[in-house]
Amino acid sequence: MxxxxxxxxxxxxxxxxxxxxxxxxxxxxxxxxxxxxxxxxxxxxxxxxxxxxxxxxxxxxxxxxxxxxxxxxxxxxxxxxxxxxxHFCYAIERRETLTPRFYSLARRKDHYIIDPQKREKAEDIPLYFLNEFPSGFFADLYKASLAGELNFDMASLASVLCSAYTLEEDDLHKGNFGFYIVEQGEKPKVVFFKIDNDLLLSDSLMSHHEARIVHWRHGENAFKITARDLREFPKLMDSKNHYWPTSLRYFVNHSDPKVYNNYSEIEAFIALGKSPEFQQAKWREWYKHILLHSAMIKVYLSNSLDITDPHERAQLSLINQATIARLSQLKAVLFSLPEFRNYVAKVNNEELSAEIFREVTELNDESYRIQLNEQLEHLKEMCTLENGFKKGDTPLHVAIRLGDYRYHETWGYFKEFANQANDAKEKPLDVAVKLAQEKLAEDPDKTIEDPRKNPLFIMKHLVSEGVNKTRSFNLFHTEHRDLKVISYSLQSPYLDKARDAKNADGLIAILRDLGEDIRFSLKMKKEISVYCLKFFLKNKEPNQELVRTLNKLQQALNGGNGREPRPELQFIRQLRSSLWIVRVIRGLLGGTSTQVELNSVIDNARKKLPSSSFASYFPCFFVRQEPNPSVNVSNTLVLH
Missing domain, CATH: 3.30.200.20 (Phosphorylase Kinase; domain 1)
Incomplete structure (x- = not known):
């Protein structure tokens, strides 16, 4: 708990x-x-x-x-x-202990004085925030580090900036950006930290709850990850993080000491991007980020959210899903950069693995270590071997090669690269064709349950989105007409589980598990949920028990009689608005087309019942589509 x-x-x-x-x-x-x-x-x-x-x-x-x-x-x-x-002093004590001396910092007219002293308790450790100093202070601090008067802890600085970028931070103003100075050898060392994380995942999550007025015109690409932002980092040209050290904002109170409004200070942050030490540090931080997987994220989220509480469990799933989608986007863009691939090719895997598990002490399960080490080895091979990444690969090529193609999400991020070839004249569709050929050669009968790694389903999706059919695709389609690539259907174990569910609670538990499955995009989960309901109803006897089941499902979906909708089905009611102004107005949860369709399926099943079977019936509280005349169920999914 x-x-x-x-x-x-x-x-x-x-x-x-x-x-x-x-x-x-x-x-x-x-x-x-x-x-x-x-x-x-x-x-x-x-x-x-x-x-x-x-x-x-x-x-x-x-x-x-x-x-x-x-x-x-x-x-x-x-x-x-x-x-x-x-108070952050306790974090400093955990990080440094009280053994070294800590420096106080005071301004004297045109210069600063630092005074090292032994501190007896954590509360005595001096710590500072950038807004406590005159505008331009960071530029002075950076100049002092370049002059050799003190050492910047580039690892902590890169960690703060890279983590804020990865997790869509919108509030990294000077009042949330702090530092302390600790004794290290002959020079003082400046260590950076951050506080107030309430506007992380600003695009993915928090924009549905609160957004600055200046953000209302934003769309789904406001925090898009781009190659030039990663290369020039921390300078951002594409991502719209509101308070960011390299971004001069106009719709702010320029007298507020928390605002970045000093050109020399902004230029000092931009200059970090040219520092070889910072460049190595940023690649390392981002590499560690994309090595994190869902189980690790859940461990840390469960420190704050009670997984035994259905409501809090639903929020854990929501944050986990948003984080995995963000990391998928970051991974694809990173590996499209030759500079990053070169870093991965040369990095010492053993040292990096040891560093990760030294930092994340709660992940002491050996299975995490084994999985991460296998991932490190695989990614190094992808960056060094001939059958790995190719020169000129776009993020779309990379996502397919890595088995991390998230369909509507990945397409939304990278559709601009749909018909772009790499230096080997391969387009993203060609990569999927090649992977399909390898799958058929290895084991043609093996079912791939993870859609992100299913080359046939990827091919179908790319073609359905309108990419140009390539020569390799046309040849493959001709040689393997039996596979019916254009109409290829995804197989899912959730359908069998739904068919075998005995009652409403059983189906709700299956839908909850579907909602927590990070292999599927939100849109795919919603589509599968409709199929699950149809499979569940397929062979049910039309009796009084079915009436109670239908009523229970409808109340779980919509709420009513003083009850909220079941949190296990929260993902079905999760809105996917792209415009921020719409998100602000509608919020995160509301009536969705999937909810309408599920109600339609339930209504249709209820109409087939003998009139003598009817019991109490909970109507929906919003307009529904007209139900289909019948519920037709095939053995596979046809996702759009």
Missing amino acids: ADFYNENDIICGPPSRSGHIVFKKAKVKSSSKKIVYKLNKHDLPILSLYEVALTSLISLFLRSNLTPRQKIVKNEAGKVVGLASE
Whole structure:
């Protein structure tokens, strides 16, 4: 169970307001530890849940102890009333211990004085945020590092910036970007960190709950990952992160010390991108990010979200799915870059693996280590062997080669490369054809359950999206007419499970598992859910028990009689709006076309029942499509 604070165990202190009520000088009664206690933003418990979960998430991506730990705060009734964030001094103590001396920093007219002292307890460690200093301070700090007066901890700086980029941070202003100075050898070392993670996954998740007015015109590509942003990083030219160290924003209060409005400071951050040390550090951080997989992410999210609570489990699945989709996009663009492939080809796998598990101490299961080491070896081979990545591969080529083609998601990211050939004259469709040929040569009868790795289904999807049919595709299609590539259907074990489910609760559990399956895009999950319901109803006897089952399914889907829809089916009601203004208006959950179709299937099944079988019936609370005259079910899926 996820840990939390009881409201009565917190000494609040004086309140302040920054969008919502915050107690910056709060303490925990039982330990006297310093915390920052925030009441629910907009009086919405879900926003506190999200922030704590997103903090757990980024702690997996960051190097250890570069963001403070957080816990949910509940009242005596068990309701979420806010969250508590530890003071960052405790993270510094965990990271550095109290053995080295820590430096205080003071401004004296036109220069700064640093004073190293031994600190007896964590609360005595000096730490700072960029907004506490005059505009342009980071430029002075960077110049001092170039002059050899102090050392920048490039690993921590790259970790903060790369993690913020990977996880769609929209709020990395100077008040959330901090540092401390610790003794290391003969020179002081500047270590960077970040706080306040409530606007991570801004595009994927949080834009459905709150978005700045300047973002309302954004579409689905606002945080798109591009090759030039990765190459020039931390300079961003395509991604629209609002508060970002290299981006001068106009619709802000320029007198606010949290804003990046000093040209020398912005240029100093841009100059990092030219530093060989920073370049190596950024490749390393991003490589570690794309090596993370769903099980690892779930471990960290479960520190904040209770998997035994259906509502919190649904939020865990939502965040996990968004993160995996983001990492898929990042991976495809990274491996399309020769610079990154060169880094992977040369990196020491054993050292990198050891570093990862030294940083993420909660992943002590040997299976994680085995899986990661196999992945490291495979990716190195892809970057070095002849049958790996090819010169000129686009992100679309890469996604297909890696077995990470997520259909509607991948197509949405990279459709601009649909007909672009690499230096070997291969188009993305040719890559899928080649993989299909290899599959048939190896084991033509083997079923590929993971659609991301299914070359036949990938070929069908590319063609259905209108890519130009290549010579290799036409030859393959002619030689293997029995495969019916154009009408190829995906096989899924969820259909058999749904057919065998005994009751409504059994089907709901299967649909929950489908919603948590990261192999499928959200659109595919919704389409499969309709097939699952049809399979479930296919051989059910038209009796009183079926009436109760249909009623229970419809209430689980729509809510009613004072009950909310079942959280296990949250993904069915998840909206996929591309325009941010629509997201702000409609929110994350609402009536979807899939929900309408599922209700239609239920209504159609109910109409076939003898009139004597009818019991109470829960109507929908929104307009439905007219039901189809019959429920036709084949043994395979035809996804669009």
